[in-house]
Amino acid sequence: MIRTCSQSVxxxxxxxxxxxxxxxxxxxxxxxxxxxxxxxxxxxxAVKYTSQHEWIAAHQDGTAFVGITKYAADALGDATYVELPxxxxxxxxxxxxxxxxxxxxxxxxxxxxxxxxVEVNESLNDSPQLINEDPMGEAWIAKLRLSNxxxxxxxxxxxxxxxxxxxxxxx
Amino acid sequence: xxxxxxxxxxAHVLAQxxxxxxxxxxxxxxxxxxxxxxxxxxxDLNTMYSQMFTEGGKSxxxxxxxxxxxxxxxxxxxxEIAEAxxxxxxxxxxDFFEQIVKSPGRFIIxxxxxxxxxxLALEEYVxxxxxxxxxxxxxxxxxxxxxxxxxxVIGKNQTPWKELFLxxxxxxxxxxxxxxxxxxxxxxxxxxxxxxxxxxxxxxQREYFNKQIVHWLTDLRPEAEIxxxxxxxxxxxxxxxxxxxxxxxMGKSYHHGTMLINSDLSSFKGLLKPDNVEHISWSGGSxxxxxxxxxxxxxxxxxxxxxxxxxxxxxxxxxxxxEVPVYLVDETTTTTDQLSKNTKDLASGEWLYESxxxxxxxxxxxxxxxxxxxxxxxxxxxxxxxxxxxxxxxxRQNQILGxxxxx
Numbered sequence: 077m078i079r080t081c082s083q084s085v086x087x088x089x090x091x092x093x094x095x096x097x098x099x100x101x102x103x104x105x106x107x108x109x110x111x112x113x114x115x116x117x118x119x120x121x122a123v124k125y126t127s128q129h130e131w132i133a134a135h136q137d138g139t140a141f142v143g144i145t146k147y148a149a150d151a152l153g154d155a156t157y158v159e160l161p162x163x164x165x166x167x168x169x170x171x172x173x174x175x176x177x178x179x180x181x182x183x184x185x186x187x188x189x190x191x192x193x194v195e196v197n198e199s200l201n202d203s204p205q206l207i208n209e210d211p212m213g214e215a216w217i218a219k220l221r222l223s224n225x226x227x228x229x230x231x232x233x234x235x236x237x238x239x240x241x242x243x244x245x246x247x
Numbered sequence: 248x249x250x251x252x253x254x255x256x257x258a259h260v261l262a263q264x265x266x267x268x269x270x271x272x273x274x275x276x277x278x279x280x281x282x283x284x285x286x287x288x289x290x291d292l293n294t295m296y297s298q299m300f301t302e303g304g305k306s307x308x309x310x311x312x313x314x315x316x317x318x319x320x321x322x323x324x325x326x327e328i329a330e331a332x333x334x335x336x337x338x339x340x341x342d343f344f345e346q347i348v349k350s351p352g353r354f355i356i357x358x359x360x361x362x363x364x365x366x367l368a369l370e371e372y373v374x375x376x377x378x379x380x381x382x383x384x385x386x387x388x389x390x391x392x393x394x395x396x397x398x399x400v401i402g403k404n405q406t407p408w409k410e411l412f413l414x415x416x417x418x419x420x421x422x423x424x425x426x427x428x429x430x431x432x433x434x435x436x437x438x439x440x441x442x443x444x445x446x447x448x449x450x451x452q453r454e455y456f457n458k459q460i461v462h463w464l465t466d467l468r469p470e471a472e473i474x475x476x477x478x479x480x481x482x483x484x485x486x487x488x489x490x491x492x493x494x495x496x497m498g499k500s501y502h503h504g505t506m507l508i509n510s511d512l513s514s515f516k517g518l519l520k521p522d523n524v525e526h527i528s529w530s531g532g533s534x535x536x537x538x539x540x541x542x543x544x545x546x547x548x549x550x551x552x553x554x555x556x557x558x559x560x561x562x563x564x565x566x567x568x569x570e571v572p573v574y575l576v577d578e579t580t581t582t583t584d585q586l587s588k589n590t591k592d593l594a595s596g597e598w599l600y601e602s603x604x605x606x607x608x609x610x611x612x613x614x615x616x617x618x619x620x621x622x623x624x625x626x627x628x629x630x631x632x633x634x635x636x637x638x639x640x641x642x643r644q645n646q647i648l649g650x651x652x653x654x
Contacts, residue, residue: 127381127498128448128497128498152495153453156404156429156534156535157404157429157533157534157604159404159604172496175403177402177403177404177429177534178429179429179453180402180428180429180430180431180491180492180493181428181429181430181453181492181493181494181495181500182402182403182404182427182428182429182492182493182494182495183494183495183496184495184496184497201605
């Protein structure tokens with residue numbers, strides 16, 4: 077999923093979609109009516125994506141919400157169980173944050189950035205199907221206190237545009 | 248370096264070394280196995296190889312005469328010979344195992360161990376350590392085969408007391424195992440063979456490998472009614488013969504499945520719990536098992552777990568269009584620190600009883616809620632803080648006053 081720069085620039089200029097248009101069209105955009113978006117008045121500072129199909133929505137005060145993308149939820153099928161992390165767990169970027177079971181497959185979910193788990197989405201315990209209904213909003217998995225907002229510049233993380241491009245390349 | 252005639256002698260020596268296993272591919276024997284084919288001229292060389300490939304040679308003699316020859320060299324040579332002649336001589340060492348797993352490329356591993364904890368640990372090790380380079384075409388597919396001695400296996404998000412009659416399992420000698428993948432409860436014995444297909448996350452397709460298996464099996468026995476049901480499970484004449492579960496992590500995925508060949512199905516009764524047990528009801532996020540009527544593949548003329556492994560090995564090689572090497576592993580020869588740790592973790596009380604989903608259970612008119620295997624709340628006085636496993640044992644011995652129901 078990490079491409080060489082020249083390739084990515086070429087493809088980008090040739091196939092790039094206007095930002096706002098993409099945001100409105102993409103099913104992998106954050107749901108604007110749910111807490112991961114509405115947590116701060118101005119909305120999230122940044123929404124980033126990983127090659128393992130997680131999203132992270134970070135707010136100005138260092139709080140971030142993590143979930144899995146619509147693309148991943150669709151690919152995995154009906155969710156039957158979500159394993160949530162313990163509160164106060166300290167995570168490095170790439171550490172396991174929990175797992176999702178859907179149609180007999182257990183998929184690991186990784187933390188896109190370093191931080192501490194401050195809250196988990198308890199409603200997923202009784203309603204794992206939320207993962208399929210609104211993975212980009214209501215089915216956020218964990219709320220983190222990020223170790224450092226600067227980490228958002230991590231080059232491994234993708235913008236929505238880049239994430240969508242990476243999906244086209246793979247499939 | 249070695250001439251053909253030497254190969255002949257080497258092959259003969261190897262054929263006499265136990266345990267030598269011939270792989271399925273033996274459509275032609277590339278060497279003469281007759282004793283007359285021996286040539287005394289090469290007796291020294293033969294003796295050397297005998298020593299290298301037998302226990303006696305491994306211990307004292309080798310250390311004395313060939314100090315530089317470590318087990319790694321032997322394994323490399325073994326593997327080379329196995330590849331050249333399509334038969335695998337001996338289990339590979341831990342060092343060699345680690346090296347092939349961490350290197351790119353396809354291979355097949357067959358475990359000679361029947362310890363379910365070791366076999367699952369092996370699978371986990373291969374899964375974690377197979378390279379998955381980002382942004383490149385994935386060509387590091389791995390295929391594992393293992394047969395477990397009597398055991399009952401549940402998915403990682405299930406609750407053992409809800410799924411299994413643990414006391415029956417113990418009495419009848421079935422070990423309790425909790426795997427790292429999802430899905431429901433299954434029973435294994437020596438008549439059941441497990442396959443595990445590893446590929447990238449991007450290439451993950453739930454039904455892909457089972458479709459391949461059905462294809463390979465029906466190629467051989469077109470008259471057999473083998474097909475996939477709506478859940479992607481392999482059925483024979485409307486009876487389930489195989490169950491599947493999946494794991495996705497670190498950009499990789501595996502699909503592992505069971506295949507009943509000649510299992511003692513009548514002994515499986517009374518091990519897995521039915522959907523409903525009187526006076527007991529469970530709630531919590533754990534995953535349900537789907538009860539199915541099962542059958543053995545021997546009904547369609549497949550006779551042994553080895554036959555199934557051979558069919559899949561051949562099929563896999565055809566699909567990959569590559570002479571994918573087969574390596575044998577076992578618990579005494581193929582060990583690494585990490586593998587031993589994985590084995591220990593999978594057999595630990597912590598993994599088996601204390602790290603599954605939280606749940607609540609109602610027993611008669613009492614309710615109990617359990618988090619990480621420990622009772623957090625209960626209407627039965629004095630049991631909060633107790634391990635649920637211990638509570639179940641006390642219940643079994645009628646030592647909990649006023650509760651006459653067993654779990």
